[in-house]
Amino acid sequence: MSRLQDKVALVTGAASNPGLGRAIALRFAQEDAKLIITDINEEGLKAAAEDIKALGVEVAFWHQDVTSEQDWLNTIERIETQFGRLDVLVNNAGIAVLRTVHDMTMAEYDRQMSVNMTSVFLGSKYGVGSMKKTGGGSIVNLSSVAGLVGIPGTGAYGASKAGVRMLSKTVALENARENIRCNSIHPGVIWTNIQQDAIRDNPEQYEIINESVPMGRMGQPEEVANCALFLACDESSYVTGTELTVDGGMVAQ
Amino acid sequence: MNRLSNKVAMVTGGANGIGAGIVSLFINEGAKVVIADNNADAGNALADSLGEQCQYIYLDVTEASAWQRAMQATEEVFGPLDILVQSAGISRPASIEDASLDDWREHMKVHGEGAFLGCRAAIASMKKNHAGSIVNISSVESIRPGPLFTCYGAAKAAQDALTKTVALHCGEMGYDIRCNSVHPAATYTPLLQQYLESAPDPKALEKIYAGMQPLNRIATVEEVANSVLFLASDESSFMTGHQMYVDGGVLAKPYPSGQGA
Numbered sequence: 070m071s072r073l074q075d076k077v078a079l080v081t082g083a084a085s086n087p088g089l090g091r092a093i094a095l096r097f098a099q100e101d102a103k104l105i106i107t108d109i110n111e112e113g114l115k116a117a118a119e120d121i122k123a124l125g126v127e128v129a130f131w132h133q134d135v136t137s138e139q140d141w142l143n144t145i146e147r148i149e150t151q152f153g154r155l156d157v158l159v160n161n162a163g164i165a166v167l168r169t170v171h172d173m174t175m176a177e178y179d180r181q182m183s184v185n186m187t188s189v190f191l192g193s194k195y196g197v198g199s200m201k202k203t204g205g206g207s208i209v210n211l212s213s214v215a216g217l218v219g220i221p222g223t224g225a226y227g228a229s230k231a232g233v234r235m236l237s238k239t240v241a242l243e244n245a246r247e248n249i250r251c252n253s254i255h256p257g258v259i260w261t262n263i264q265q266d267a268i269r270d271n272p273e274q275y276e277i278i279n280e281s282v283p284m285g286r287m288g289q290p291e292e293v294a295n296c297a298l299f300l301a302c303d304e305s306s307y308v309t310g311t312e313l314t315v316d317g318g319m320v321a322q
Numbered sequence: 323m324n325r326l327s328n329k330v331a332m333v334t335g336g337a338n339g340i341g342a343g344i345v346s347l348f349i350n351e352g353a354k355v356v357i358a359d360n361n362a363d364a365g366n367a368l369a370d371s372l373g374e375q376c377q378y379i380y381l382d383v384t385e386a387s388a389w390q391r392a393m394q395a396t397e398e399v400f401g402p403l404d405i406l407v408q409s410a411g412i413s414r415p416a417s418i419e420d421a422s423l424d425d426w427r428e429h430m431k432v433h434g435e436g437a438f439l440g441c442r443a444a445i446a447s448m449k450k451n452h453a454g455s456i457v458n459i460s461s462v463e464s465i466r467p468g469p470l471f472t473c474y475g476a477a478k479a480a481q482d483a484l485t486k487t488v489a490l491h492c493g494e495m496g497y498d499i500r501c502n503s504v505h506p507a508a509t510y511t512p513l514l515q516q517y518l519e520s521a522p523d524p525k526a527l528e529k530i531y532a533g534m535q536p537l538n539r540i541a542t543v544e545e546v547a548n549s550v551l552f553l554a555s556d557e558s559s560f561m562t563g564h565q566m567y568v569d570g571g572v573l574a575k576p577y578p579s580g581q582g583a
Contacts, residue, residue: 307545
């Protein structure tokens, strides 16, 4: 039996390629989840949906701005109408505005917090509401190693990701007796489109970054996707309110 | 069903409790498994019930020479090691005023020295395949020990630090050997069952234990074993030096989990 057989899963921020949301959606598809993927990048989303369909899995792909409460209401309602339930919610959508705190504008700060943290608040609020109706579920929030340790130059990114970590714990404790689990994943340096863009601008950073990781390399999106799968499926039925650090040993140093 | 196919695994303390659950799950996932335990009767019985892919080998985790013999025997039977799960352990709850120096030394010996010897032996064997995964079974008591876990909490914390140094060393050396720890809370082992049944009202005591957990129940052995499987398998290929809690949310809470626990 597949590990997500009969589960309805929503993955936000699934358009970027290579990206974590897309990799997670593809991994879930391999385990026979019923998938809904969302993003504001409709072109990328359509491409992700085509990759998923190529695996022979049905997927709904909808426009969703995760910072909009109305979009969350619409998305959850549409899932309940079309799929009857929500079992797994992966709050993956996020951005990285990388500036020092001193250089960051108020508008950049607001946008960083809104996309990375307010989105998880809204997703948890409406996700929990839906999961309670059907007897439980699993919420997986994408945080970062920047939510565990301080990293200069990340401005409000680290604060937003630390906020995601603590929201996860609160949601876990508030809903433990409703059979809703909630955990956070903390990737280190992963070879995503964001990372690729950064290396294109500063190619000399490639080896420096690899050497900063105890395992001597960046991670692949698929390696994060496997962690999301573990937390999403019933194998992690006693895991809630905790973190999975997928960082090649970075924060163990 | 094949998440560990062709992998050679050794599970210390594999004859009983959580270790035995890990052994069974690993066999189901296609691994060749050595039960390394000092309880020959239970170890042989479990190995016999699981077929050719499972072998019992005697191991006292505190003896360097026993590790050498067990690892050599494992390589002869199945080949170099891919996975080591260190599940052997003891626990004798006592406050700092009641615990004896012998209690302290014995806990340190089994959890500290045992894990030290195990990691050394495992790395030597895993280097032959240029890859491997070590999973050390720790406890929530290493992170937030209750007052009666004087010796156990300290010994598990020592083991946790070893987990991280092993992870960092292997990374630095360029070995593809990962090392992580799993931290269960109260788990429904035969030992816990025995303890519950010894109470005047076992159901009431279980309810108290369950009530300490946010999920309002005690973990099953399978739930802990599933997490160990994840860390042992290639699915966790970018995870090392991580402490994985399988605790029903206990460590996310701001207050102690309950009387004595």
